[in-house]
Amino acid sequence: MLCMICKQNEAKVHLTQVDGGKIKKVDLCEDCAKAKGVDDPTGFSLADLLLGLGASQEMAQATAGGETRCPTCGFTQADFKKSGRLGCPECYQTFAEGLEGLLKTMHKGTHHTGKVPHAAAPPVRALHERLQLLQRRLDHAVARENFEEAARLRDEIKGLKEGFSGVLTA
Numbered sequence: 001m002l003c004m005i006c007k008q009n010e011a012k013v014h015l016t017q018v019d020g021g022k023i024k025k026v027d028l029c030e031d032c033a034k035a036k037g038v039d040d041p042t043g044f045s046l047a048d049l050l051l052g053l054g055a056s057q058e059m060a061q062a063t064a065g066g067e068t069r070c071p072t073c074g075f076t077q078a079d080f081k082k083s084g085r086l087g088c089p090e091c092y093q094t095f096a097e098g099l100e101g102l103l104k105t106m107h108k109g110t111h112h113t114g115k116v117p118h119a120a121a122p123p124v125r126a127l128h129e130r131l132q133l134l135q136r137r138l139d140h141a142v143a144r145e146n147f148e149e150a151a152r153l154r155d156e157i158k159g160l161k162e163g164f165s166g167v168l169t170a
Helices: 030-035 046-052 055-062 077-083 089-094 096-106 121-143 147-163 165-169
Strands: 013-019 022-028
Touching: 022 030, 089 096, 121 147
Parallel strands: none
Antiparallel strands: 013 022
16 A cells, blocks of 8 residues: 555555544555654644645645744644644635645635535526626627617616525525
């Protein structure tokens, strides 16, 4: 079995965490385990390993040349490594470069798109696409100074939004 971080060496350290009935396992080679502080119980952060499989490495590479500190709360990379959380909203800007790579590995992207219940997804998506199309047509009509067409499109957009006001605000 290969190490989950370097994906080169054989895993010799096997960690298991039970969280709310779910079992999470991390397999590491000796070098990666030492680098993560597994041999030092005070410096070991299982959350760091499970969340980012090297989150502190990502952030350290992005801010090499000195320890970056959040100007608002004073949070550092070491604080993030220990807790697996950031200190304040400003931390997202301060550590943005390192977090981007981390988020890409943890999620499908770096922008939150939200969720819609499966039963409502197709109608909501279709409505959203229709509204975007109408808005583009409205913008184009205004640019061409075709105000009659623009007024018609504006009314159509308004009608759609009123008809589905509960769905659009959710």
